[in-house]
Amino acid sequence: MQSSLFHHAEQQSQERYVLQNPQLLRVALQGDDILARKGSMVAYQGMIDFDGEYESAGRRRERKRTGEGLELMRCSGQGTVYLANLAQYVHVVEVDRDGLTVDSSYVLALDAGLHTEVIAVDSQYGISGSGKYQLTITGRGKVALMTSGRPLMMRVTPETSVNVDADAIVAWSTPLRVQMQAQTYSSPVHRRRGSTGEGWELSFLGQGFALVQPSEVMPPQHAQIGEGVRGRFGNSGQNANNSWS
Structure with missing residues (x-):
């Protein structure tokens, strides 16, 4: 058989x-x-075992309360797995001692030896919203992140702060100072500011990086095969107006 697919x-x-x-x-397991x-597994070779990762009752309650946290499976054995x-x-990031803060919706895989913890991003209004809770990843190892489209990596320095739409941020260097704000003259502050369609944003200060994707729409979570809203968008109402299908 001949085909350009063999490329x-x-x-x-x-x-x-x-x-x-x-x-x-592609991840090689040894x-x-x-x-x-x-x-997330689409194919594998060799002797690979897939098991649900244990989640304590406290971690389950935390994930339910904050909306953050990962539903993971453990991949072990000898061989190759494709995710x-x-x-x-997909983007592979080397986590160092400074750590990485990320929206868990954009994590594809990580080394089992890394530590994860849910944190709260400060809001001057104290309002729970997009980006308030995030996942910190610490230790030494690799993390595979996902973005909708090709991302933008922005450098943050003491001389140059960076402001990012809270719906477009994917990850940032953990040591950065973060403030959540809504530049709006509207009342109440829950409203997206003015008639611009812009809402909450995160302001980053310090030394590090912020990873931004060219989309303000979350990927469908727990997507189901079939027709209708559940089949197209998954179970979460956050995917309204989502063009994924």
């Missing part, structure tokens, strides 16, 4: 995390486990 054969590499293509991650988003989610762009 997309497996990528051979000695690296543990390799992008098979911009939307598909006895070191990884944690991956539930349901993807809704054809989103």
Whole structure:
């Protein structure tokens, strides 16, 4: 058989995390486990076991209360596993001692030895909204992040602060100081400011980076196969006007 499809054969590499293509991650397992988003496996080779990752009752309550936290599966064994989610762009990040803060909706996989914890992002209004709770990842290892489209990495310095729409931010360096704000003259502050369609934003100060995606719409969570709203958008109301299908 002949076809241009054979141009997309497996990528051979000695690296543990390799992008098979911009939307598909290849991870080599040699006895070191990884944690991956539930349901993200699209193919594997070798002797790989997939198990639901244990979640304590406290962590379950925290995830229910904050909306943050990952539903993970543990991938272990010897072989190669391929991971993807809704054809989103995949990016591999090396986490160092400074740590990484991320919206859990954009995490595809991470080394099992990394530590995760839900934190609250300060809001001058004390209002729970998009971006208030995030996930910090600490330790040394790799994390695979996802973005809707090709992202923008913005450098934050003491001389140059960065402001990002709270619906477009994906991740940032944990040491950065963060303030959540809504520049609006409207009352109450829950309203998106003026008639611009812009709402909450995060202001970053210090030294580090902020990763922004070219989309203000979350990927569907717990998407279901079928027709209708649940089939197109998943179970979450946050996907209103989402064009994913």
